[in-house]
Amino acid sequence: MMTNDSRPATRWPRTIGQLMAALAIYLTILLAINLLITGRAHGQASNMELTAPSRSTLASGRWSARLGAGALVAPVYPGAKSFVVTPAPLPDISYRAGLPLLDTIYLNGRDGLGIVMWRGGPLSFGGAVGYSVGRWQNWSSRLNGMGDINPAVRASLFLRANFLNGVGLSLQGDRAFGNQNGTTVTMEATYRHRFTHQFTVIGLVGATWADSNNMQKWFGVDPLQASNTNYPVYQPGAGMRSISGSLSGVYALSNSWTVNATLGVSQVLGNAAASPIIETPTQPFGLLGLSYKF
Numbered sequence: 001m002m003t004n005d006s007r008p009a010t011r012w013p014r015t016i017g018q019l020m021a022a023l024a025i026y027l028t029i030l031l032a033i034n035l036l037i038t039g040r041a042h043g044q045a046s047n048m049e050l051t052a053p054s055r056s057t058l059a060s061g062r063w064s065a066r067l068g069a070g071a072l073v074a075p076v077y078p079g080a081k082s083f084v085v086t087p088a089p090l091p092d093i094s095y096r097a098g099l100p101l102l103d104t105i106y107l108n109g110r111d112g113l114g115i116v117m118w119r120g121g122p123l124s125f126g127g128a129v130g131y132s133v134g135r136w137q138n139w140s141s142r143l144n145g146m147g148d149i150n151p152a153v154r155a156s157l158f159l160r161a162n163f164l165n166g167v168g169l170s171l172q173g174d175r176a177f178g179n180q181n182g183t184t185v186t187m188e189a190t191y192r193h194r195f196t197h198q199f200t201v202i203g204l205v206g207a208t209w210a211d212s213n214n215m216q217k218w219f220g221v222d223p224l225q226a227s228n229t230n231y232p233v234y235q236p237g238a239g240m241r242s243i244s245g246s247l248s249g250v251y252a253l254s255n256s257w258t259v260n261a262t263l264g265v266s267q268v269l270g271n272a273a274a275s276p277i278i279e280t281p282t283q284p285f286g287l288l289g290l291s292y293k294f
Contacts, residue, residue, distance in 0.1 A: 060236065066092040068258075070289025076139045078218060078242070079268055079278035083294040090289045108216040109154060122163050128156045134159050134174045135218070145228030149217060150179040166192040182214025204264075210272070219275035236271035243267050246285075255293070261286040 008131025012288075014205070076082045082264075092105035103124075104116040110129025132154040137143040158172040168190040175183050175234035188206035195201065221234040251260060268281040 007292045035039050040289065052262075062096040062098075064092075064094045064096075065294040066258075066291050067088075067294070068092075068289050068291025070287055072285070072287050075283045075284040077135050077143070077277075078266075078283070079272075079275065079281065080140055080142070080283070081279040082140065088287060088289060090291050092291070111158075114156070122161045124162075126158060128158070129160045130154045130156065132174075132180055134179070144280060145227050146221075146277065147228075152176045152178040152180040156286075163242060165234065168192070176214070180214070180217055183211045183219055184214055185209045199248045202250070203246070204248070205243070205245045207239045207243045212236075212238045214237065215272060219272045219277065221276060231276040234274075234276060239271050241272050242269055258291050258293065260289050260291070282287070 009073070009077050025134035038113060046209045070088045070090055071082055074086070076084050088109065090109050092106075092108045094104055096104050101117045103119045105114075106116070107113050110130075114126055114128030114130075116124050116126040121256055125168050130153075134150045134151040135143070137148055137151040138147050151186040154174055154176045156172055156174045158170060159284045160171075169189075170188040170190075171185070172188075173183065173185045180195040185210045186206055188204060190202060190204045192200060192202045210218075213216075215236040215238060219234075221231045222285060223232065226233045244264060244266040246262055250258060250260045262288050263284070265282065268278060268283075272278070273281040
């Protein structure tokens with residue numbers, strides 16, 4: 001009988017994890033090289049005038065910068081009934097390098113620090129290094145005795161397609177390190193429609209698969225946890241973790257200021273939904289934010 005820890009089931013996710021670890025190193029090296037190159041190219045100008053770039057320079061050059069903040073309303077943890085409101089930084093900064101294997105460097109609230117390594121027509125390929133939130137047992141009585149899941153560094157690889165008709169497709173693999181140590185693969189489809197020059201609506205549907213390490217960490221119960229709680233030992237194994245859908249509205253108050261709102265719902269699936277820590281598999285979420293374009 002094959003268990004959740006059998007080697008054939010984990011060989012492929014381990015390979016993805018190794019690739020993502022290499023990508024994290026690759027990102028750091030390329031970013032350092034690019035900063036060195038651009039620093040030398042603009043060294044004389046920096047020595048003459050130590051001021052921030054003007055708004056016109058950011059808009060017409062290779063830089064694009066938007067900074068904002070908002071409030072996120074989401075479940076305390078995946079599967080919880082209770083909700084929490086947390087501040088959400090909304091950076092969206094990018095630099096078009098145009099170099100081989102380094103088309104664009106960017107920083108945003110979703111991916112973290114990333115690069116687009118290749119772009120051709122509607123397709124783009126790249127990776128990112130970001131932050132994966134943790135989970136603390138004092139967040140809910142349902143988690144008492146389950147122990148904490150510490151925050152971790154997350155590395156990602158993605159392949160995306162954005163078409164002129166507003167349709168977008170994305171395939172992304174994420175590998176968390178440290179205490180979390182698991183892999184997920186997410187498929188998403190989006191549709192963007194501009195009703196006016198000020199108002200745009202974006203619809204999104206997605207599905208996430210998780211390996212056995214990720215499922216065990218977030219939804220499983222090991223023998224030690226079982227001894228600290230009234231839960232039986234539970235090993236969910238790899239499989240589909242969740243599906244989700246959301247609708248976002250973006251309204252331009254001016255050439256610089258934009259307000260955006262998102263409402264969505266996520267559904268925990270399969271073995272994850274059968275976990276004893278799950279209070280409800282269906283969970284709504286929302287975001288309201290304001291940003292400024294430089």
